[in-house]
Amino acid sequence: MGHGPAVKLGKDNASPYKAALGVKMFFAYTFVYAVFVALNSLSPATMEITFGGINLAVIYGVGLIVLALIMAVIYNIACCKAEARLNK
């Protein structure tokens, strides 16, 4: 059995752009996640601060999940545009 993709893939000139964008967005998200872990482990009392009756721990945790979706959608839009532009 040879190697290579299960289906024949076309040439993708947008790959370098998408990879570079992915790395940048990965580091941005990782930073936000790292702050979350640091606050929970090093300063848990900070997470008790409330905003509108909801504490920071819940807002930050749910926020990380929502942020993941928002960043994923932005990434997809940017990738789709790059594919349309570079793979004409």
Added chain:
Amino acid sequence: MVYTQSPLAIGLFFMFVLGVLGISFYFARRGSSAESYYAAGGNIHWFTNGIAFAGDYLSAASFLGITGMIATAGYDGFVYAVGYLAGWMVALFLVAEPMKRLGKYTFTDALDAKFNSKGIQLMAAISTLVVSIFYLIPQMVGAGTLVTPLMGLPHYAGVIIVGIVVTIIVATAGMASTTYVQFLKGALLIIFSTVLCGAILNRGLSTAPNQGGTKEYHKFVTLNADESASGDLQLADSSYSVAANWKSSAFGEGGFVMLTKEGAESIWHINENPEGGYLLEETLYTTELADGTKLYNGAEAEKGKFFAVGHMKEVIVNGQSVVETGALGPLDYLRAMQNSTVVLWGKKYVHDGDKKFTIYYQKPTPGSKVLRAGLKFKVDNATTTQKLNYISLMLALFCGTAALPHVLIRYYTVPSQAAARKSTIVAIAAIGFFFIMTLIMGLGAMTNGVLNITDSNMSTPLVALSFGVILFSIISSIAFSTVLGTVSGLIVAASGAVAHDLMNNFLGLKMTDKGMVMAGKLSAVVIGLIAIYLGIIFEGMNVSFLVGWAFAIAASANLPAILMILFWKGTTAKGVATSIGVGIVSSLGMILLSPDMYVRYGLLPTDAPTSLNNPGIISIPLSFLTLVIVSLLTRKDIVPELDAEAAEA
């Protein structure tokens, strides 16, 4: 706990299992090539694949484990959900498209695409097998846990049912059937979890949860007591008697006292009374006798003396103390929890002669502490090791997702890189939505008087049961099919590692297309039997604990290799193979030598050579470092880049 079996629940369960088998046989007739078996022909629509990703990922650990952990330890269960979901960003931003570009059937294909190295083929296949089997164990244990209340069958029966059904599924149709089973299951899981959340919010919070008026909650008794000058314990309720050595007994040293009333024994938690004397609070306890017999509150399980728990001590809404809130929106529900006090349950072990007691005692906890870290993981006034343990767990959860073989092979089922990316985004949306709901479902299970304190894994089905047998039946059947689907995916990944990576590539047994499918199916049967055996012997082991192992091993063994191949041109085949080996050995070794494992060996945790329970913070960097050092030492082995088509496609 005593469960009453419902014909509806059993009927729905069989309907789900037969439906899953029907899908499997249908797809078995549609294709018999290797592409079909291992990668569903690469023709799955990205949306279907995205929901199937969610189906794969929302395994027994997520559906049962996270909700159960939130139900018993609050926010510390929710951080698992945050960590699991965050891991998908690694998959989306760094791994999804390159994996699709480089691989064909298995995760090893992608790692080996550039090198064609026997070392990588062997190590990656071993890694796939090890991670898949470690992920299989908790799924099988979860299956065994589910069948007891659902069908009244013992644990091993559930494990065997799942093992046989899944082996039939995988041995007949492979990736196509598992994809559609996962799609169906993932969609149903999200729909009915939303229904369950709505029901929990509609009921609100109560200090005496009566399950919508259908079941009266247990009234906990508190006794007043004083200590006489001679040291005797004098009880205000004279119908109870107490032994003279109450303070020096094994119970007394643990902060408890055993009382007797009309010949029946009970254990009480001793609290100081602010007004003088003591307040004795009712506990629940299990007793393990010398012959292995287990008693619940001093009687056999069938007697039903062990009851469900979970209630609010005090409910505060808008600054007012109320008995119950009535229907609440999600934000108001969280606000009410934040301001109120919940009765959680502590656990202590007491050995009295040859009897082993596990005592569960009431622990009123402010909602503000329930909704932040610290109930399960020690973070307040914690030692450096305790903080490192927490950070290490969160690192493993973050890095593990993008390194799980059964998740990675799903990228081969879609037709293009864009489809791989879009399916990941659908997965993030579906999984993220579900994980947010786990917070409500977990808090609902915590406060609705439904918790089986000896097995938190059952929290979701039991809170569903409090809303009627129909919702319970559906949720339990979905949970069972969750296990079926996840185990199917894992067995496909593991059988691919054996047939394609080890037999075909590493050993060079050049098989025909049909031969490789047959080898995969036979491997699936053998792996299925191994999974059944492990599922039975690991009964009672914590599901989340086992999944933590799988994530740590995957993150240590696979992720450094994946990322460095993609982002460092200096990576060599020997560097990759060595790093996978070091990742497996270091993570597995640290787990086996951890304090948690020493407790399971019956040894003292302080005797463990390492104080870390989660190896990720050591084993992941070690694996990266190994790859870099070995690659630098073997630079002469670097081969030219992939041919232009493969690299740029």
